[in-house]
Amino acid sequence: MTTATDSPSQHQDVGRFTTVDSADRSAWFIEFMDLANGLPEYRRMRGELAASLGELSGKRVLEVGSGTGDDARELAALVGSEGKVVGTDISAAMVAEADRRAARQPTLPVRFAVEDMRRLSFGNGAFDATTAKLVRQHCDDLDTADDELLRVTRSGGRVAVFDYDFDTLTVDHPDRRATREVVHCFCDGHRNGWNGRALARRFLDRGLREVSLTPHTVRMPWVFFRRSLQGRLAEAVASGALSWSQQELQAWWQPLEAAEERGRFFASITGFVLAGTR
Template sequence: MAISKAVKNTIDSVGKFTSVDMTHDPKWFINFMDEANCLPDHEIINRKLAEVLEPLDYKSIIELGCGTGNDVRYLLSIYPDVTEIVGVDLSEAMIAEANSRIIEGSRIRFEKGDGKHLHFDDNRFDAARAKLVLMHCDSIDTTLSELIRVVKPNGKVAIFDHDFDGLLIDHSDVKLTREIVERLSNKAKNNWSGRQLFGRFLNHGLVNVSVEAISVNLTLGVLRSMILGQEDMAHLSKAEQAWWEELVIKNEKGLFFASFIGFLVVGTK
């Protein structure tokens, strides 16, 4: 089946978080992140990303790919004794938005930076975290090495990434559903990042490595943004339009179901 031009052009949208500032509408990415972060299962991920750091003797934490800073603010809210959380993001637009949401006098700091070349000294932080970040990186191993470098000995590194082949959608057209999921997965920069985290942690010398699978149930709106990006459905093929129409009907009847599998991995330096 031929891939429509609209899908070719837009399926990359959610995968462009490393080049948000070069897109015509950075605000779209901010809105997408806010919508996705409202999913109940993302709250579970945030809570578990915090729990795996326990017992939290840590006073200084780096959050790579902080985006609008929602996860950083959540972490500080449940661990008020933390003295410093530094959020780093490649996008100036994301950092500007994160800074606009800071409460004055906060122990949070946001700054622009590249995960492949962090400017911090060795052994600078007590812990490092990243959620849905490495799957967008040009070099996962280089970025992971940098995160490990800036963490103190015995500090923890906790990461959550999705696995793009783990997008599950309940639809009557099995063949087309598989094609759409495979198309999205093939367009992702690191489509198997989630399943590869465990091995990467061990290869980088981390110890006491553990992994937990977490599936995020999606809304129709989030699924649409993931697959179509900023485009509408007008330019899709008839078969693709019919595919989406079935999901809309399912959603109206309360029968819509889609879930995205990811993996939370934590290790000690």
């Protein structure tokens, strides 16, 4: 089993999805998305996002931050032959992977494009429904990005967004003080670590109507937890953002590795599905 004390060079910081194309291992980010999307909680989350968009048959749907395109292909099956789905991502590597996977299902009405969510190329009201999952947390200009999500959605159309609130990370660990430092370090490693708690306020302020907000807690298996935190903590120690030695970092991981070996490891994180009418 790969341990949490392996060389940091083998891992990436999950807070850096905007740098996928410049990363040494873009495949790492693709593998991480596959790992996450395989969790049962993610399947339920995708189902709620799709249901929140309403009846989709024949509709035009945009997914911003589509990554490997798995969610967009599921939406394409719902819109049917009379509808269309467009998935966008800032990463050319992700779009290439999405295209490769979509080629296995050539009849699905879906296409992918490299787009910056702050400057979408689509016209006003171009889509009946717009969705974004776990992408806003990486954006350095949320005001512009959120305005764009609404701009490209027609009046009366639906918007559905999922974001984590990274300070909700919960870890069963014997050292409370050190674990609180880890939680804050992990949260602050994302551009918008408190994204989830601000969802309702931000979209209500933009005039979204019939707004609902539903919490989703994801229980994090060991391999998902390790990949989520490992690169960030190693980088934070190396940069001084987390004022620990490498030995202290290794010491923090050790009880968790022991707990996993005994079948006692527990960690979770909570996010929110926001849905509303444009």
